[in-house]
Amino acid sequence: MAEKDIETVPDDLFTNDTIQSFSWLDVKVTVKDRQTKEPLAILDSCSGYAQAGQLVALMGPSGGGKTTLLNVLANRSQAAWTGYTKVNSSPIGKKELREISGYVEQDDALTGSLTVRETIDFAAQLALHGLSKKARQGITDSLIAAFGxxxxxxxxxxxPIRKGISGGQKRRVSVASQLVASPKVLFLDEPTSGLDSAASYEVMKLISDMAKKHRLIIIASIHQPSTTTFELFDSLLLLSKGRTCYFGPVETVNTYFDQIAPIPLHTNPAEFLLDLVNTDFDTSERPQTKVDLATVQNAWSNSEAHRLLQSVLTRSESDPKPTLSTSATHPTRPLRLDLPLILLHRNFIKSHRDLLTYGTRVAMYTGLAILMGTVWLRLPYTQSSIQPFINALFFGGAFMSFMAVAYVPSIIEDLQTLKKEHANGLYGPLSFMIANFLIGLPWLLLITLIFTVITYWLGNFRVAADGFWLWVLWLFLDLLAAESLVVLISAIVPIFxxxxxxxxxxxxxxxSVGGFLVSMGTLNVFWKYVFHYIDYQAYVFQAMMVNQFKDTTYDCERMxxxxxxxxxxxxxxxxxxxIRGTAVLEAYHYPYDDRKTWEWFGIMLGIIVGYRVLGYLALWARTRGA
Structure with a gap:
């Protein structure tokens, strides 16, 4: 990336006069081994530091502890850990660290139906408050230019059904979306994952230039960089089996390992070092594996570089502590009342662009309506049609509810975005749940109207305006409850x-327990009292039965x-x-007075609200430690 592109970012966006260093000392993570039940060290006495303007690499074989350390440094570790993380030699709390830092995960949790500009602009809306639209767009323009x-x-x-930008461009968008909040410390988890050598270099060159230009502290876990990409880093922390094998400037790597396992000329140092500390595979024919891992780790523990590192980190304990004011380094977050509106706007764009969100469901429900209307076509009002009418009511309500499973892919994508953005302190589960509920209302109403217009007249259901609109009401509540159930279950287990x-x-x-397949008189007491009365489909079916049979009559057969x-x-x-229709209702033990119908309406609203509240609590429980 050309230097002139980086110049387009406003200097005051990343002004970093207060954050001079970030350090960690004796970080340890110990868990219980699942097989032996003995303590297992994931990280053991890991120390290091990064100064403003530096790009630090965390490197090691898979399972070496890179991501664990990165999560500890970013204060996002789910495991208990000991040690210290400090800014300017002063211990920093989780909340304060979050105010000055950003985290880019290995997987790009981006909303696929948004454009690059919209993605960065929405990140700005969520992270920055009090800026004019013109100022915010200026920041967005600058970052778009800077990241090419x-x-x-x-x-x-x-x-999945619409091609977008490349993998390298997605990585750049992910980083730009974090930089819009002007963090002073940025953590990157495998920023080159899934990219080829050229794309990896392009992304890391841009990040390196950004760090130096604006004096940012950037710490990135990286697996196996090319030689040119490796040389972009200022410092390297090499880990294997949770222990440090080297920490220091990248430029002194060759000199340091000359005494342990010399790196041959014209060899990628990163590849050589990974082979040196990797114990997962048999690489006995490689010259560097003549030195075992314990030798490399002990060499570091006894090295002058390690003693110097410990001395630097220990000496900083007695140094004067520069004052850290997060309020001066980080913009104010949006007011809570603004957040649902911002999310609602983003959800609206997604809902009408992404066919998987509601477009596919509209098509499915339209197809289901045509199927139902033509199968139960113009049923006559004779007693032979009573059972088909009942079957149609059950089929319509039950399968409208069942097909809400099509919403699962979309809500899981949204939950992944919530996880990332909540971890960065942008908004919480309540704002997410409000926006998610509101965006569904017009779409579910549209689906209900399309379904009812097609099926109601084709099926020859009760000919009356109030009958039509009651159909709309109960099917709309049915879909609201079904989608709320999808949100609840997906919040509990966000695995497709x-x-x-x-x-x-x-x-x-x-x-099964709604009262149609097995009548209430036959249904055993367990299923009746534990599940039937919280079955929203049962109330929809009962209400639609009352709507159809309360004011209709049917011709009997002559003997x-x-x-x-x-x-x-x-x-x-x-x-x-x-046959008076109320006789059918009495046979099913369904009351048909208006008061009872309104009671069912209230229960439906209670179920919908209950699902949403439980969904919120599930999200709160999953994100409270993030």
Whole structure:
């Protein structure tokens, strides 16, 4: 990336006059081994530091402790750890560190249907408050130019059904989205993961230039960089099996290892070092493996470089502590009331661009409506149609609910974004849940109207305006409850296959205990009292039954072509050869007074709110330690 591009970023965006150093001392992470039940050291007495303007590499074989250390340094570790992390030689708390730092995860948790510009701009809206729209757009423009994304600024990130930007460009967008909040310390987890050598160099060169230009502290875990990419780093921390094998300037790596395992000329130092400390594979034919890992680790522990490091970190304990004022280095976060509106705007863009969010569901429900309308086509009002009418009501409500599983991929993507953005202190589960609920209302209402318009008249259901709109009401509540259940289960288990299976099972349960497949008189008491009364599908079915049968009559069949009638459901109209619809409701033990219907309406609202509250609590529990 050309230096002139980096010049386009406003100097005051990354002004870093107070954060001079970031250090860690004797960091240890110990867990219980699952097999032996004995303590297992994931990290053991790891120390190091980074100064303003430096790019530090955490390198080592898989399982060596890189990501664990990075999470500890960023104060995001889920495991208990001991040691110290300091800014300007002063211990710093989790909240204060979050105010001055950013974290870019290995996986790009980006909203695929947003453009590059929209992604960075929404990050600015969430992270910066009090800036004018013009100022915010100026920052967005500067970062787009600095990261070489000008030609892609109006290109979407990419979805499973819509091609977007490349992997290297996604990485740049991820970093730019973090830099918009002007962090002084930036943690990168495998920033070159999945990129080829050229793209890796391009990304890391830009990050290195940004660090030096604006005196940022950037610490990145990296697996196996090329020689040119490796040389971009200022310092290297080499880990294996949780212990330090080297810490110091990249330029002195060759000199240091000349006494342990000399790095041959024309050899990639990063590749050589990884082979040297990797114990997972048999590499006996490689010359560097003649030196075992314990030798390398002990050499570091006894080295002059290690003693000097410990001396520097220990001496800093007695040095005057520069004052750290996070309020002076970090913009104020948006007010809580602003956050749901920002998220709602972003969700709106996603909802009408991403076919997987609601477009596919609209198509599915339209197809289901045509299927249902043509199968139950213009049913006559005779007693032979009573059971088909009942079946149609059950089918419509149950399968409308069941097909809400199509929302799982979209909500899981949103939950991944929530996890990343909440960890960076941008917003919490409450703002997420409010925006998620509000964006679904118009789309679910549209789906309900399309479904009802097609099926209601094709099926020849009760011909009355109030009957039509009651259909809309109850199917709309059905979809609201179903989507709320999807959000709840996905919040508990945000794994696609598991969430899909759990939601399908829940819908099967609701169908079974709703009172149609097994009547209430037959359903055993356990399923009746534990699950039936919290089954939202049951209330939808009952209300739609009342809507269809309360004010309709059906012709009975004449017996042997004579004047007498055979009526399946006895009623006061039997002598006239008709069945009053209320007789059907009485056979199912469904009350049909308006007061009871409104009671069901209240229960439905309670179930919907209950699912949402439980979903919020599940998200709160999952994110409270982040």
């Amino acid at each position: 994304l000008r030609q892609q600024e109006n290109t979407v990130i990419g979805t 296959v598991v969430a899909l299976a759990a939601i399908a099972f829940a819908n099967g349960l609701w169908m 042997n072509g004579g004047d007498e009638f055979y009526c399946m459901y006895p009623s006061d109209l039997q002598s006239e050869g008709k």
